[in-house]
Amino acid sequence: MSLTIDRLAQASPWRNRALIEKAALALGLLILALALPPWPGAALVLVAAWGAALIGARIGLADWLRLNAAPLGFVLTGSATLLVELGPDGFGLAADHGARAASVVLRASAAAACLLLLAVTTPTPDMIRGLRRLGLPAEIAEVALLTWRFLFLLLDAAAAIRIAQESRLGWSNGRRAIRSLGLLIAMLLPRAMDRARRLEIGLAARGFNGSLPMLSPARPVSAPALTLVLTAEAGLAGVCLWF
Numbered sequence: 001m002s003l004t005i006d007r008l009a010q011a012s013p014w015r016n017r018a019l020i021e022k023a024a025l026a027l028g029l030l031i032l033a034l035a036l037p038p039w040p041g042a043a044l045v046l047v048a049a050w051g052a053a054l055i056g057a058r059i060g061l062a063d064w065l066r067l068n069a070a071p072l073g074f075v076l077t078g079s080a081t082l083l084v085e086l087g088p089d090g091f092g093l094a095a096d097h098g099a100r101a102a103s104v105v106l107r108a109s110a111a112a113a114c115l116l117l118l119a120v121t122t123p124t125p126d127m128i129r130g131l132r133r134l135g136l137p138a139e140i141a142e143v144a145l146l147t148w149r150f151l152f153l154l155l156d157a158a159a160a161i162r163i164a165q166e167s168r169l170g171w172s173n174g175r176r177a178i179r180s181l182g183l184l185i186a187m188l189l190p191r192a193m194d195r196a197r198r199l200e201i202g203l204a205a206r207g208f209n210g211s212l213p214m215l216s217p218a219r220p221v222s223a224p225a226l227t228l229v230l231t232a233e234a235g236l237a238g239v240c241l242w243f
Contacts, residue, residue, distance in 0.1 A: 003152075003155065004063060004066065004067065005067065005116075005119050005120055006123070006124065006152075008059060008063060008120040008121075009119065009120055009121060009122055009123045009124070010123055012057055012058075012059075012120060012121045012122075013057065013058055014056070014057050014121040014122075015121065015122075015123065015126075016219060017121075017219065017222070017225070018219045018220065018221040018222065019122060019126055019127070019129075019130040019219070020130075020221050020226070021221060021222060021225050021226050021229065022117075022118055022121050022122055023118065023130070024226060024229050024230065025052060025117070025118075025229045025233075026049075026114050026115065026117045026118035026121075027114070027118070028229065028230070028233045029045050029048055029049055029052075029110075029114045029117075029233065030111055030114040030115065032045050032233060032236060032237055032240075033045040033046075033107055033110040033111045033114060034107070034111065036237065036240045036241075037240070038102070038103035038104075038106045038107050039102075039103070039106065040239075040240055040243050041237075041240040042103075042106040042107040042109075042110040043106055043110070044236055044239065044240055045110040045113075045114070045236070046106065046109055046110040046113055048232075048236060049110065049113035049114050049116075049117050050064070050113060052117055053113070053116070053117050053120065057117070057120065057121050059120055063120075064116075064120075067116050067120070068109070068112065068113060068116065071108075071109070071112040071116075072109055072112070075104065075105055075108040075109055075112070076105065078104070079101040079102075079104045079105050079108075080101070082100045082101040082104060083101045124145075124148050125145060125148075128141050128144055128145055128148075129141075146199070150192075150195070150196070150199075153195055154188065154192055154195075157188060157191050157192070157195075158184065158188055161184050161187055161188065162184060165180045165183070165184065170183075
């Protein structure tokens with residue numbers, strides 16, 4: 001999932017837009033999803049987030065559905081407990097006939113779609129730099145960037161081990177697959193520790209003092225785009241309150 005999000009963020013047509021524009025859209029919709037009533041507020045926010053992702057940011061439908069599947073699965077699993085209640089006669093349908101469950105699904109799925117919209121249109125380094133401008137300590141920002149980079153190194157190492165095992169028929173049947181998976185995990189931990197140690201030595205040799213300078217291209221804020229976003233969100237809130 002992290003690879004998909006990073007790939008979509010790097011290839012997004014909104015990548016070169018100012019972070020404040022994307023944050024105003026995604027986080028503004030998130031606030032509306034939490035503040036407005038589930039119906040029709042969260043439903044309208046859900047439609048707006050999906051429309052912005054599929055039409056505005058041109059995210060592929062298959063990728064977008066795949067990203068939303070995991071959080072939606074957790075939401076549906078949790079809301080299922082609100083559909084039933086325990087009474088004198090045992091389990092039965094809740095007295096509200098599932099109204100609370102539907103509200104939870106609408107609000108949570110809308111909030112998840114808003115956060116995913118920001119994630120698939122903004123690369124992680126840009127997001128970290130934006131947090132730095134808001135006052136995030138440099139040490140935390142650097143640890144976050146190094147962790148983000150290290151994840152891909154681990155995935156590359158795991159893929160190389162898996163390919164070597166498949167070449168030796170290590171995944172040809174269930175018993176061998178379980179054994180190969182255990183060996184993969186056992187070999188991955190020492191490699192991860194070794195790479196982390198080498199990274200630490202390399203940074204120390206270059207005089208790392210808690211901050212790594214990086215190129216940060218200036219992306220001016222588009223006043224018309226920001227105005228359009230805020231106006232659309234205000235209009236959505238107005239429509240919800242009118243209904």
